[in-house]
């Protein structure tokens with residue numbers, strides 16, 4: 700069956716309603732991203748900005764575009780997050796915080812077209828692209844992302860602060 704964003708949202712809602720939502724969404728993501736070109740073809744040039752395709756109390760579905768040369772600051776989601784890349788290359792830096800000290804980089808995961816990754820509710824990640832192309836992906840979150848009280852972090856000091864546009868702009872860095 701060919702990919703459509705409407706169909707993907709429907710499948711995400713069904714998976715979120717499953718008795719084991721994390722496993723069901725993971726399966727949906729790996730099945731969907733097995734053919735990244737089909738996603739690219741269906742989404743086309745719909746890449747101007749992050750777009751919320753669907754949000755309710757159980758599940759949120761977004762198209763996501765990460766700009767080149769920009770380091771998205773470390774943040775958590777407070778709800779399970781599932782990322783998939785269909786175009787470009789996305790580097791995920793995963794951190795943990797011991798007590799309230801500086802963030803400790805635990806893993807660097809490179810996502811190429813077709814790759815997916817799950818992050819638990821307490822997981823912290825920062826993101827940048829590789830090369831000069833943006834990376835394009837689809838994200839599913841198990842909850843209503845826009846109303847979750849989540850945090851941004853200063854990577855050097857480990858200081859956490861509410862995830863607001865203002866704090867985001869303060870922490871976003873050019874990729875050197």
Ligand SMILES: [Fe+2]
Nearest residue numbers: 774776780824
């Ligand atoms: Fe994120």
